Amino acid sequence: MAIIKIFPTADELFEFAAVDFMQRAILSVKKNGIFSVILSGGSTPKLFFNTLAKIEGVNKKIPWNNIQFFFGDERYLPATNAENNFHMAYEYLFSKVAVKPENIYFIPTDNENPHVAAKQYEQILRQIFRNKENTLEPFDLVYLGLGDDAHTASLMPGSDVVLKTSQTHLVEALFVPKLNMHRITLTPLALNHSRNIIFLVTGKNKENAVSQVLQGPTDPIHYPAQLIHCLHGKTLWYLDQLAAGKLNSGEIVHAK
Numbered sequence: 430m431a432i433i434k435i436f437p438t439a440d441e442l443f444e445f446a447a448v449d450f451m452q453r454a455i456l457s458v459k460k461n462g463i464f465s466v467i468l469s470g471g472s473t474p475k476l477f478f479n480t481l482a483k484i485e486g487v488n489k490k491i492p493w494n495n496i497q498f499f500f501g502d503e504r505y506l507p508a509t510n511a512e513n514n515f516h517m518a519y520e521y522l523f524s525k526v527a528v529k530p531e532n533i534y535f536i537p538t539d540n541e542n543p544h545v546a547a548k549q550y551e552q553i554l555r556q557i558f559r560n561k562e563n564t565l566e567p568f569d570l571v572y573l574g575l576g577d578d579a580h581t582a583s584l585m586p587g588s589d590v591v592l593k594t595s596q597t598h599l600v601e602a603l604f605v606p607k608l609n610m611h612r613i614t615l616t617p618l619a620l621n622h623s624r625n626i627i628f629l630v631t632g633k634n635k636e637n638a639v640s641q642v643l644q645g646p647t648d649p650i651h652y653p654a655q656l657i658h659c660l661h662g663k664t665l666w667y668l669d670q671l672a673a674g675k676l677n678s679g680e681i682v683h684a685k
């Protein structure tokens with residue numbers, strides 16, 4: 430069951446999300462000494478990161494030293510390329526807060542074969558999240574965006590990673606014809622293995638995708654974000670009014 434919180438404006442959404450992040454980080458570090466976060470890419474996180482880095486009374490309370498950052502997907506471009514998600518996160522967040530460089534686990538894009546890079550990142554995840562029972566510890570928090578075609582991470586409509594969702598792989602590589610580029614993405618198996626998942630979605634251009642994913646027919650091949658169901662906690666959608674414009678409010682389970 431998706432839990433939805435609708436905000437009048439994007440600014441109000443990101444201010445709430447920043448305080449929410451701070452509270453989750455403090456709780457997790459108090460309980461486990463660490464907070465593991467999977468970041469999404471694209472342009473929405475830029476606004477969120479700007480708020481997180483500058484909002485009074487929040488930034489300084491966040492235990493940055495105890496947060497591990499990972500990525501839900503990556504454009505297969507050099508880390509020096511502005512379109513690379515790690516590059517974006519560094520420019521908008523990591524360069525402005527006291528996160529430990531050794532706690533930033535970016536998806537490698539320097540191997541000529543993206544499928545090798547996917548295997549490398551999977552090994553990193555399996556190594557870091559292996560617990561005492563020799564199973565995979567859930568991620569504490571996964572942030573996701575939503576494309577206007579209802580993709581999330583790089584789970585593109587009709588792509589192989591969506592047509593046959595892996596029951597074994599945590600990370601896969603795919604070529605995206607319409608973007609003419611390779612992407613690396615965490616699989617639904619990995620993304621759902623989380624204590625909480627938060628979709629951050631704003632803008633009128635997302636209203637159709639939001640409506641299709643949350644209230645449309647079950648059709649994950651065409652609406653891949655429907656593959657996301659948090660297995661160890663809640664799947665939350667933080668939407669601004671514009672992105673929620675086509676939702677039938679009678680069917681919405683609102684967050685408190």
Ligand code: 6PG
Pocket residue numbers: 469470471472473474502503504514573574575576577580581582583
């Ligand atoms: C990426 C993202 C992708 C993104 C959506 C929404 O690498 O592009 O991970 O899944 O979240 O495409 O992107 P915007 O926030 O730019 O609308």
